[in-house]
Amino acid sequence: MKRNLILAPGPTQIPPDLCAALGKPIIHHRTPQFAQNLKDVIDGLQYVMQTKNDVYILTSSGTGAMEAAVCNLVGKGDKAITVEGGKFGERWTELCKVYGAEPQVIEVKWGTAVKPADIKALLDKDKSIKAVFVTLNETSTGVVSDIKSIAAVVKETNAVLVVDAISGLGVIDIKMDDWAVDVIVSASHKGFMLPPGISFVAMNEKAYKLVEKCETPRYYFDLRKSKKVYNDPDTPFTPAISIVVALVDSLRKFKEEGLDKLFARYAKLAEATRAAAKALGMTILAGDDCVSNAVTPIVLPEGVAGGKVVKIMRDTYGVTVAGGQGYLKGKIVRIAHMGCVDEYDILTGIACFEKALKDVGYSFEMGAGVKAAQEVFNS
């Protein structure tokens, strides 16, 4: 009877009705029945992304969608901008390099956000830059980028703005059409409360023009193939049917709750988690101006081993959170509040965090974290 609560930034908890939907008898993918599911999924994703653009469904985890964005937009010798403020920003750079593009890397101190003016300066200096690759929610540091301001800069140029919204979409507001974001990539296993297995690439016409001209070799992730069968709708290769089918039910929840209420819920969960961490004598890695509502990056006090805390929380108490990545390994704990998470889950997570902190010998007032979180919820 151990608790099984996931407060990690992906995969996230799957609500029981979506668990059941995943286990439905399979349907064949080349049927009108499946096409209706695909239609509903595209419609629902357009609602969450706030766009009328095409949304292509790929069978891969998030990195596959990132690769699709890169290999369909840039190629040998193409200039691009990438923003490295964490592990997933670095992935854009790696992908660009693999496909022969030349990324101009904006290095950002982990825990801070890129300044839109820095992107503007590079774009002003070099008019040949084709694409700007950024991250909505940098999962490794809990930092949110100011996509609205970045988009305002990029839309004045010939470059396209590509946003990795894998862990941010459905949790943090991103208005694809209003803000003129050219490409959004995301996946099923974060805000959408489903297992990993499908990913999404939404794209406007400005970006699709690059796809048509791009000469980078590609097949499985060739978005021209996706476009060709889009209107029916179909997928060029066998899709991860069960996840698509369950996503129909997931997306219905988004419309029922409404985006404003949804974003407000996550904001409150994040605020409570930050308050709890501070009440336990800890700091938040990301500044107030850029801290994420999807995942809270808690800096542990000197001498508290992050790896141990994460392990105890998971193996002894049944609550899965994430530790730090890269140079933050062992130094932070990341508590996510995305997808199927409510205030009682956060109280449970904080209570368990307190237990693990006690187990590793950290001295603090037991209960202070839960109390602080509860105060936020009840305010």
Place this chain on the structure above:
Amino acid sequence: MKRNLILAPGPTQIPPDLCAALGKPIIHHRTPQFAQNLKDVIDGLQYVMQTKNDVYILTSSGTGAMEAAVCNLVGKGDKAITVEGGKFGERWTELCKVYGAEPQVIEVKWGTAVKPADIKALLDKDKSIKAVFVTLNETSTGVVSDIKSIAAVVKETNAVLVVDAISGLGVIDIKMDDWAVDVIVSASHKGFMLPPGISFVAMNEKAYKLVEKCETPRYYFDLRKSKKVYNDPDTPFTPAISIVVALVDSLRKFKEEGLDKLFARYAKLAEATRAAAKALGMTILAGDDCVSNAVTPIVLPEGVAGGKVVKIMRDTYGVTVAGGQGYLKGKIVRIAHMGCVDEYDILTGIACFEKALKDVGYSFEMGAGVKAAQEVFNS
């Protein structure tokens, strides 16, 4: 209360216990708990492939694994052999061309199998050929290749043999180590009775040496990344967790039934399906020497519209089979017997086939197909 039976060559029926496994609460993938699942999956796949080689798990449908095989083994200017005897053989050629390799295409009449001697002749003529890409079970035509004889030819050369066993593995015998097959690719949604979403690439050392030298740009499908984390075991990117977890249960069934019994079961189902088709006055597209035990390709009599038969079977009677692809569109019906299929399912499928044939006005002795199938089962 309409029947919902899938006798299509992928996706295949999911048994109820595996449906339930797919809906289990999610676990995080960077945990010892998930690593144990991955270990069990690798072990089970090695059992089915009859190998001790590494088996890498990718999150994609089958084509992703085919792409991984191509982009990790061959590159610009590399010579390769592909065998085109159906739609999936053609896919090898397309993939090779996209990545700059130069496929020498052996064209085989649809419904017949490639002659190993033809592969030998090409290999003898050109010692620089790096890879031979073939298909175990050509799903579009119901033809099985003689992999054992092909492997005997290829193993005498520097070339590696790559087998698309997506729809064949777990249904038709393939002894990776005994026969010296260098690479096998497969996927979750055919013989393994699960939804599409994960794929597999098994590879011996001869092939892995090519992977290390191959300069084709790749990232998501880079098998060097898979190899690097293989011994732990882990996957380089977030895997389709729920399908991996359910695959543990699926593979347990393979060990319980045993490969010999399993292959014999499919052989019987196929024999009965062929007998039924013949009793209904039809022929089988593939010859007796190469017809598949995974899918039976039934040639419809002149004037019987295949598309209509498939549609009636599915929409009126609830049994999903497949029509023809490419130039066979409308001319054949493919009844699959792979995965979770027993003799009662085949009787149901044939009975429904008879109903649809009657509906389109084909004249035959009603019941003759079911009777013939039953005679095979009871013999």
